[in-house]
Amino acid sequence: MSKTEQTLSIIKPDAVERNLIDEIKKIFLSNNLEIKDSKKIHITKDEAAEFYKVHQSKPFYSDLCAYLSSGPILVMVLEGKNAVALNRELMGATDPKAAGENTIRKLYGISIDKNSVHGSDSLDNAKKEINFFFQN
Numbered sequence: 001m002s003k004t005e006q007t008l009s010i011i012k013p014d015a016v017e018r019n020l021i022d023e024i025k026k027i028f029l030s031n032n033l034e035i036k037d038s039k040k041i042h043i044t045k046d047e048a049a050e051f052y053k054v055h056q057s058k059p060f061y062s063d064l065c066a067y068l069s070s071g072p073i074l075v076m077v078l079e080g081k082n083a084v085a086l087n088r089e090l091m092g093a094t095d096p097k098a099a100g101e102n103t104i105r106k107l108y109g110i111s112i113d114k115n116s117v118h119g120s121d122s123l124d125n126a127k128k129e130i131n132f133f134f135q136n
C-alpha cells in the first residue's frame, strides 16, 4: 500500500545558478509530486554544517558545507504517494555519471559534489529536514 508522504527537496547552488528551477520543478509536478511549500534562501556555512551533520566524519564534509552555502538554494516540501522514494528515484544516483537516464542528476548534475539536488533518504529524515527549514 502506498501512502502519502512529505519529503524535503533542495535545488542546490549549481542548478539555481544555471536557472534550472523551473525545469526541475516540472519533473516533480509531472510525476505526481505537489510542491506544498518552497523558499529561496542563502544559508551560512554553519547552517549547512548543522543540516549535513550526519556526514561530519566524511572527508567531503567541509567542502560539502562550503558548497551548499556558496549561493542561493531553493528548499521545497514535496508531497505525494511514496514521496521519499519517488523523489530519490527522480533524482538518480549521487554521482551524475552513475545516474539513470532522465533522472535529474543525469540531466543536470555536473559532478558528484555539484549534483543539483538533495532529497531526504528516509521518512524519518524527511520529517527532521522539513522541520529544519520550515518551522510552523
Ligand code: CDP
Residues within 6 Å of the ligand: 055, 060, 064, 093, 094, 112, 113, 114, 115, 117, 118, 119, 121
Ligand atoms: O545526496 P545523496 O543522499 O545522494 O548522497 P549522500 O551520500 O547523502 O551525500 C550527500 C552529498 O555529499 C551528495 O549529494 C554530494 O553532493 C556530496 N558528496 C560528495 O561531494 N562526495 C562524495 N564522495 C559523496 C557525496
Ligand code: MG
Residues within 6 Å of the ligand: 119, 121
Ligand atoms: Mg543523503
